[in-house]
Each structure stands twice: as C-alpha cells, then as structure tokens.
Amino acid sequence: MNELELKQLWQSTNEKLEENFVIHKKNTEDLTQVKVQSLLGSMKPTKIFALLVGFLWVSIGGYALSSIYLNSFAEANKFFLFSASIQVGLTAIALYVYVYQLIRINQVDITDPIIKTQEILSNLKMSTLWVTRILFLQLPVWTTFWWNDTMLTDWNLIQWILPVTVTALFTYASIWLFCNIKYENRKEKWFQLLFNGKEWTPLMKSMELLEQVEEYKG
Amino acid sequence: MKKQDQRQLFERIIEQHKGILFKVARAYCPDEEDRQDLIQEMMIQIWQSMHKYNDKYKISTWLYRISLNVAISFYRKSSTRAKKFTELNEQKAETLVNDKSEKEKQLILLEQFISELKEIDKALMLLYLEDKSHTEIAEIVGISVSNVGTKIGRIKDQLRTRFSQFKS
Numbered sequence: 001m002n003e004l005e006l007k008q009l010w011q012s013t014n015e016k017l018e019e020n021f022v023i024h025k026k027n028t029e030d031l032t033q034v035k036v037q038s039l040l041g042s043m044k045p046t047k048i049f050a051l052l053v054g055f056l057w058v059s060i061g062g063y064a065l066s067s068i069y070l071n072s073f074a075e076a077n078k079f080f081l082f083s084a085s086i087q088v089g090l091t092a093i094a095l096y097v098y099v100y101q102l103i104r105i106n107q108v109d110i111t112d113p114i115i116k117t118q119e120i121l122s123n124l125k126m127s128t129l130w131v132t133r134i135l136f137l138q139l140p141v142w143t144t145f146w147w148n149d150t151m152l153t154d155w156n157l158i159q160w161i162l163p164v165t166v167t168a169l170f171t172y173a174s175i176w177l178f179c180n181i182k183y184e185n186r187k188e189k190w191f192q193l194l195f196n197g198k199e200w201t202p203l204m205k206s207m208e209l210l211e212q213v214e215e216y217k218g
Numbered sequence: 219m220k221k222q223d224q225r226q227l228f229e230r231i232i233e234q235h236k237g238i239l240f241k242v243a244r245a246y247c248p249d250e251e252d253r254q255d256l257i258q259e260m261m262i263q264i265w266q267s268m269h270k271y272n273d274k275y276k277i278s279t280w281l282y283r284i285s286l287n288v289a290i291s292f293y294r295k296s297s298t299r300a301k302k303f304t305e306l307n308e309q310k311a312e313t314l315v316n317d318k319s320e321k322e323k324q325l326i327l328l329e330q331f332i333s334e335l336k337e338i339d340k341a342l343m344l345l346y347l348e349d350k351s352h353t354e355i356a357e358i359v360g361i362s363v364s365n366v367g368t369k370i371g372r373i374k375d376q377l378r379t380r381f382s383q384f385k386s
Contacts (some may be wrong), residue, residue, distance in 0.1 A: 010347040113360025
C-alpha cells in the first residue's frame with residue numbers, strides 16, 4: 001500500500017466516523033458557563049488534606065521549637081531539639097516544593113507547542129522526586145530525637161551499639177537515596193521497585209515522556 | 219472581545235473543527251467512555267484559552283496544539299483503561315484480520331500500529347496522515363521542519379516494515 005492510499009484510507013474512515021460524532025449546542029453552551037477552576041478546586045481532597053496536615057505540622061512544630069529556643073534552651077534536651085528542628089525544616093522545604101509545583105502546573109500554557117508544554121509538565125511532575133528525596137533525608141533524625149544526656153553519661157559501649165548502628169544505617173540510607181533518587185537512575189531496578197505503586201504512574205510516565213522530548217530536541 | 223461574542227466564536231470553532239478533537243481523541247483514547255471525558259477536557263481548555271489565540275497561526279494549528287497537549291497529558295487519568303484496551307485491541311486485530319476485506323485489514327493494522335506508538339510519535343503520525351505540511355507540523359510540535367522530515371521518515375519505515383511483515 002502506498003502513502004497516498006494509506007492517507008486516503010485513514011481520512012475516509014475518519015470522515016465516516018465523524019459523521020456520527022455530534023457535539024450538541026447545549027453542551028457547548030454549558031461548557032462556556034463553567035467557571036475557571038481555582039487552584040484549590042482542581043486539587044483532590046487527599047492532596048488538600050496532605051497539604052493542610054503539612055502546614056499544621058510545620059506551623060505548630062515551628063512555633064513550639066522557636067519558643068523552646070527562646071525561653072528554655074538551656075534546660076531542653078538538645079538531641080530532641082536539633083532532631084525536631086531538622087525534621088520540621090526539611091518538611092517545610094518539601095512543602096514549599098509541593099506548593100510551588102502546584103502553582104506552576106496551573107500556569108502552564110496549553111496552547112504552546114507540544115514539545116515545550118510537555119517538557120514543562122514532565123519536569124514539574126518530576127520535581128516530585130525532590131519532595132521524596134527531602135523526605136528521605138529526614139530518616140536519621142527519627143532515630144535520634146529520643147536520645148538524652150543520661151545516655152551519654154550512664155550507658156556503656158554495648159548499650160550504645162544498637163542505637164548508633166541503627167542511626168548510622170539510616171543516615172547512610174538517607175544520604176544514598178538523596179543522592180541517587182534522580183531521573184538518570186530511572187531504569188535501575190531499585191528505582192523501579194521504589195516507585196512501583198499506582199500513585200507513582202504519572203511520575204514514571206512523565207519520565208518516559210521527558211525521554212521522548214529529549215529525543216525530539218536532540 | 220465581549221463575552222457573548224467570545225461564546226459565539228467558541229461555538230463556531232467547535233462546530234467547524236470538531237473533527238480535529240475527534241481524531242486526536244480517537245488516536246489517544248481508544249476507550250469510548252474515557253474519550254468523552256477527553257473531548258470535554260479539550261473543549262474546556264479551548265474555551266479557557268480563547269483569549270490567548272494568536273492569529274499569526276492557523277486556527278487548526280492552535281486547536282491541534284491544545285487537543286494534542288491535553289490528550290498526551292490525559293494518561294494521568296486513563297492509563298489503566300488504556301492498558302485494558304491495548305489487550306482487547308490486539309485480540310480484536312488478530313481475530314478480525316482473518317475474515318475482513320483487504321482494506322479493513324489494512325485499517326486495523328494501521329490503527330494497531332498507531333496505538334503502539336509513543337505519545338509524541340503518535341502526534342506526528344496523526345498529523346502526517348491528516349496531510350499537514352511539514353511547516354504546520356513543525357509549528358504544532360515545536361521542532362524544526364527538517365526534524366519533522368527525519369522523524370516522519372523513521373515512523374514511515376517502521377510502518378512499512380509492519381505492513382511487509384503482515385503480507386509475508
């Protein structure tokens with residue numbers, strides 16, 4: 001089959017199908033009545049909930065920690081104070097990336113050429129990786145917040161082995177994940193295993209799409 | 219432009235160019251139910267982008283950009299159903315190819331080939347089959363005219379191989 005025949009076959013089939021495709025005037029009118037969805041309106045309830053919890057966590061945590069720093073720093077457990085500060089600080093950074101991403105997604109111009117729009121959309125979606133990396137970085141502080149001065153003075157070497165090993169392992173894992181969770185490693189087995197759930201499908205698809213965009217630009 | 223005029227223009231554009239929306243939706247979203255949602259999403263995006271229309275481009279170029287961008291981004295909602303369809307479609311193609319006319323067989327084969335293409339290749343193939351000039355394709359996709367030629371050539375080679383495999 002030559003090119004011309006192929007195009008004719010395609011076009012004639014579509015013409016036949018198009019004849020049965022009707023857009024009712026009423027539907028078009030209704031669409032023009034739809035108000036532009038606000039950023040908040042376009043978000044899923046789970047995302048709004050996650051965002052609210054994140055804000056509450058950072059606000060309450062930030063307030064509580066600053067009052068400890070200002071009023072009772074000398075008496076405070078420094079392990080708890082520094083661990084909690086790192087945790088709240090990292091959550092605040094993750095929250096910032098998340099909000100920035102949501103705002104930017106709503107500013108994408110859908111009328112731009114495909115390569116440009118899809119590159120921006122995919123890159124934005126992939127900034128989710130940053131949130132994951134930052135959250136992984138919190139791992140070690142969850143193992144140190146309960147440490148206290150008594151441990152330093154009263155514990156012997158054997159008692160120290162377990163908590164230090166756990167913290168060392170968590171620190172190594174968090175730094176390793178922070179450095180390695182990136183687009184370049186998307187084809188690694190561990191990466192695909194980590195991002196294997198249904199909720200990660202858009203992210204993985206964005207990576208595939210970005211690969212196509214790069215191919216077209218290259 | 220007044221809201222009322224904008225509304226009338228929108229309705230006229232949709233009526234005159236509904237074929238573009240339909241063809242893009244058909245290529246990207248084989249599931250009938252999802253396709254309705256996709257077309258509606260395209261129409262919402264067109265309506266919301268009315269004020270951005272730049273008359274240095276043809277209206278079809280502008281519409282193809284919006285509908286293709288929406289269709290490519292639509293996977294977020296319909297990837298599961300699309301997967302189901304691919305399986306069904308393959309079965310359909312295998313069983314139907316045996317007892318249809320030569321033209322129908324070729325059409326099934328062509329549709330199957332398109333459904334297997336990557337998202338951006340699919341856009342290019344669709345525009346090529348619609349007989350768009352390389353310049354217009356370049357404006358829609360956002361690549362150079364020479365790159366359009368190269369990419370289309372590569373996709374056509376794949377298509378040729380597929381058809382020759384089918385014949386043999």
